[in-house]
Amino acid sequence: MTSLDSNTLPTPSDGATAPVVLITGGSRGLGRSMALALAAQGSDVVFTYRSQQAQAQEVVQQIEALGRRALAIELELGQGQGMTARFAAFADTVREALAQRWQVAQIDALVNNAGIGVHASVADTTEEQFDLLFNLHLKGVFFLTQALLPLLRDGGRILNLSSGLTRFALPGYAAYASMKGGIEVLTRYLAKELGPRGIAVNTLAPGAIETDFGGGAVRDNPELNRFVASQTALGRVGLPEDIGQVVAALLSPASGWVNAQRIEASGGMFI
Template structure:
């Protein structure tokens, strides 16, 4: 499936040590795909995911990466190149999942410039320039999946800055699909609804009132869980999804219809 020495496809998942990224990495591995995952600070969490993936019979490597520090991306790409050669005897990987992110909840009138800049660095500048840095290592005919949010479609107070970044990611996805099309690379964006994780302080998971409100506004009558998202991301990497391109796939159970 690849044009490299590796006969097994390889996916790179940013923020793959926890939350939706961890679930996506595991779901991807279950589809017979090896994984390079990144983590920002918790190497122990990342190695635990590596062990889980290896338990599924796949190979995995965890590499440190702070997506807010674009100045480190060239060095990170060199680390990826080294890992590909060392573990897979390969020069290219097949799939890039731009998942890493943070949550900042602040009313528009109270959002600080520092908060705004941090969201830009992590959610917009990060995926833009990381993808750029990794393009030489991404094989022709590969796939890119970016992560957005249902908040780019519907509006909830306190997420103006965060949602604006995700709107930018959705536009970027279409441009990547257009410009990388000559290389046969398909690019899509997955927009999760509210999910029970520790994201943004874990309010959706831990606050019963918030959880009940979201469930009441969701057609399927409950709040999402990580398993509802990881499988969607993994499915976009499968051969049967090769003709899906430049699309926004919302996985929200039907929030705010």
């Protein structure tokens, strides 16, 4: 087991087993980009998907083509009822997979990425929408992390996904951004409580990215795309690969001293 004062992921060049990273929502969008970037960096990847098994298996094949090992596991994160029991069963599945496929007992990093977007004003947000966002983006992250803590090695990493919308406000995202604000607070508490185990915990807040998030509005609406680009210092909208590379950098050995921070990757939106 890695010593408590060494919060760096082991790499194959060290002669150690390749690090194993668990990503929620890794079959598409930002999660897929993260998985591929981490694999290119030398990590093996376990990731969850909600329903698109064929899409998930394509990502597994892409990771294997990079010379790394991968496993996709189905997991429903947004359903509030029976959440802790479901996550306990998922942790058991991960534990068994680690033992059988990797001959290890723990993962090296957890990336809480899975999420959806709901666009509705405060006046129009329904209780059902609010509960879905809460279960997926805050309650789910809290209790899934809790369930996986015994499987995270001392000296490992946790990276929680937030949003640029916690810094700047755009009408229609009050409920979503409120959950992400909670994630940023949770990150600091996790960093404090897990510090004695040498586990670094950070928040990554992407800006507007060309994915299918929120119905693909940023990607598919030319007017919105141009507006976002005009409000971004680097003059364009973000791509999934931009975020994947940041995740790989934050989980690299070189970033081991970064802890309890909110890192925004937005190209300089609304500055």
